[in-house]
Amino acid sequence: MGEPQGVIGRLLEELAKLPGIGPKSAERIAHFLLAGDRSQATKLADALRAVADRVRPCRECFTLTDREVCEICSDPRRDAALLCVVETPRDVASFERAGSFRGLYHVLGGRLAPLDGVGPDRLTFAPLVDRVKRGGVREVILATSPTLEGDGTALYAADVLSGSGAAVTRLARGLPSGASLELANAQMLTDALQGRRAF
Amino acid sequence: MGEPQGVIGRLLEELAKLPGIGPKSAERIAHFLLAGDRSQATKLADALRAVADRVRPCRECFTLTDREVCEICSDPRRDAALLCVVETPRDVASFERAGSFRGLYHVLGGRLAPLDGVGPDRLTFAPLVDRVKRGGVREVILATSPTLEGDGTALYAADVLSGSGAAVTRLARGLPSGASLELANAQMLTDALQGRRAF
Numbered sequence: 001m002g003e004p005q006g007v008i009g010r011l012l013e014e015l016a017k018l019p020g021i022g023p024k025s026a027e028r029i030a031h032f033l034l035a036g037d038r039s040q041a042t043k044l045a046d047a048l049r050a051v052a053d054r055v056r057p058c059r060e061c062f063t064l065t066d067r068e069v070c071e072i073c074s075d076p077r078r079d080a081a082l083l084c085v086v087e088t089p090r091d092v093a094s095f096e097r098a099g100s101f102r103g104l105y106h107v108l109g110g111r112l113a114p115l116d117g118v119g120p121d122r123l124t125f126a127p128l129v130d131r132v133k134r135g136g137v138r139e140v141i142l143a144t145s146p147t148l149e150g151d152g153t154a155l156y157a158a159d160v161l162s163g164s165g166a167a168v169t170r171l172a173r174g175l176p177s178g179a180s181l182e183l184a185n186a187q188m189l190t191d192a193l194q195g196r197r198a199f
Numbered sequence: 200m201g202e203p204q205g206v207i208g209r210l211l212e213e214l215a216k217l218p219g220i221g222p223k224s225a226e227r228i229a230h231f232l233l234a235g236d237r238s239q240a241t242k243l244a245d246a247l248r249a250v251a252d253r254v255r256p257c258r259e260c261f262t263l264t265d266r267e268v269c270e271i272c273s274d275p276r277r278d279a280a281l282l283c284v285v286e287t288p289r290d291v292a293s294f295e296r297a298g299s300f301r302g303l304y305h306v307l308g309g310r311l312a313p314l315d316g317v318g319p320d321r322l323t324f325a326p327l328v329d330r331v332k333r334g335g336v337r338e339v340i341l342a343t344s345p346t347l348e349g350d351g352t353a354l355y356a357a358d359v360l361s362g363s364g365a366a367v368t369r370l371a372r373g374l375p376s377g378a379s380l381e382l383a384n385a386q387m388l389t390d391a392l393q394g395r396r397a398f
Contacts, residue, residue: 006265007249014243019231020224030250031289032218034263045247048232050206052240056234064233065206090230149208172251182227 008034022156060131062107062124064089072096072104076178079103081138083166085128085157087145091181095143098189106131111144111153123153125160132164141196142170145181158199169196207233216279259330261306261323263288271295273304278302280337282358282365284327286310286344294342302340305330310352322352324359331363340370 009031010070015026030102031039050066057063058070065071072078074093082103086092095101108123132140142157144150158168172195207229215224223303232240249265256262257269264270265303271277271291281302285291286309294300307322331339341356343349372385383391 006270007246007253008263011246011250014239014246017239018228018243020227025219027289027292028219029217031287031292033247034250034288035252039246040213040216041251044210044217045244045251047206047210047213048244048247051210051229052237052244053232054206058279064205064207070207088230089233090226093226093230148332 027099057107057109061092061105062127063092063105063110077102081136082141083132083137083139084141084143085141087150087153087181091143094182094184095189095193098186098193100186100190100193106140108144108153108157111147112156113149120156120160122181125157128157129160132161132166135165137164137166139167139169140164141193142168142199143181143192144170146171147178147180150181154199168199170199171196200342205292205338205377209386256306256308260291260304261308261326262291262304276301280335281340282331282336282338283340285348286352287341305339307343307352309357310346312348319355319359324356327356328359328363331360331365334364336365338366338368339363341367343369345370345372 002044011030011033012023012026015021015029016023021029054066055064056066058065058067058073060069060073063070063072069075079102082101083106084095084101084103085106085108086095087108089107092105092107095105104128106128108125108128110118110123111171112118112120112123117127131137140157140161144154144157154170158170161168171192210229210232211222211225214220214228215222220228231389232243247273253265254263255265256271257264257266259272260266264274278301281300282305283294283300284305284307285362286307288306291304291306294304305327307325307327309317309322311317311319311322327378328392330336333349339356341353343353343356353369357369360367371394372387373394374380374387374391
């Protein structure tokens with residue numbers, strides 16, 4: 001390498017844009033990909049392109065998937081009467097890793113942040129209400145982040161779901177307030193699910 | 200996300216193969232790339248593909264480049280009479296970052312490791328000797344790692360370069376600047392004592 005110009009320089013730039021990757025990590029990764037037969041770089045490029053081209057929101061729950069309806073929504077063993085409302089697809093992944101939830105999800109696509117211009121119309125509240133009103137949903141668990149904006153988002157969800165016939169609960173405050181849900185470990189998530197209470 | 204199958208699962212697998220990237224980092228990066236408009240994933244894919252397709256060893260010094268002759272070898276301001284012999288292209292990048300060397304490089308492509316089957320024919324000793332014998336090289340600095348295998352590699356290089364007409368030197372051994380003396384091991388202290396200079 002030596003010169004940060006040209007195609008290697010461009011790869012370093014792109015790698016350094018990734019979260020948690022600084023210039024030094026980018027260089028280590030680039031040299032790893034440059035060593036040997038390059039098939040690793042090609043496979044990663046193909047995987048990225050496939051994701052960029054084919055991943056989109058699930059028609060039902062809005063988590064990201066390369067199918068029309070995601071694996072979870074199409075799994076007949078999941079309890080379709082139990083809906084866990086989360087902010088992002090990453091939260092779905094966290095719950096799935098914890099392994100303690102066997103219902104379905106609904107991904108809002110973020111949290112309400114009026115000061116940043118994120119109003120209810122930017123999130124998937126309308127499809128959520130439609131989904132619950134279609135019937136068959138016994139309980140909606142609001143699993144937004146334990147933060148001011150997350151709480152506000154849960155409050156709004158509880159409001160639009162009132163009168164829908166489903167019980168609305170929220171996660172127990174076993175989670176440390178102020179931290180992002182992404183940082184919660186499996187045990188925290190499991191505790192929070194088990195301790196959920198009426199909203 | 201939610202399901203680690205499909206194209207997202209493949210991306211997670213490929214990311215987790217990178218050095219310093221565990222499953223959690225892979226997930227954070229994947230979700231970062233999935234958020235928004237996907238142009239980041241596409242640009243990274245393009246950069247990887249360009250590197251995989253176009254990067255190869257410099258014809259002169261064997262560092263990696265997307266040119267026939269690398270930026271450093273083709274820079275007329277560099278001192279072509281001074282050759283720094285390193286193990287890998289990454290070492291070239293380290294020296295360039297340090298900014299204190301204005302000669303040219305020669306990348307061996309690794310270090311001798313007879314037990315792992317890495318003999319002299321697997322490294323670029325022959326082109327190194329050719330290059331020095333072509334003339335114009337005043338000094339060859341052996342900058343291999345200060346390890347058993349690095350030292351063995353330097354010893355071999357010094358041997359094949361003897362009689363080439365160029366002076367052969369190696370990097371100084373001593374205390375690592377910036378670190379506390381408490382952290383120095385016996386070998387560092389011995390090297391520092393043996394290499395001591397007038398104040």
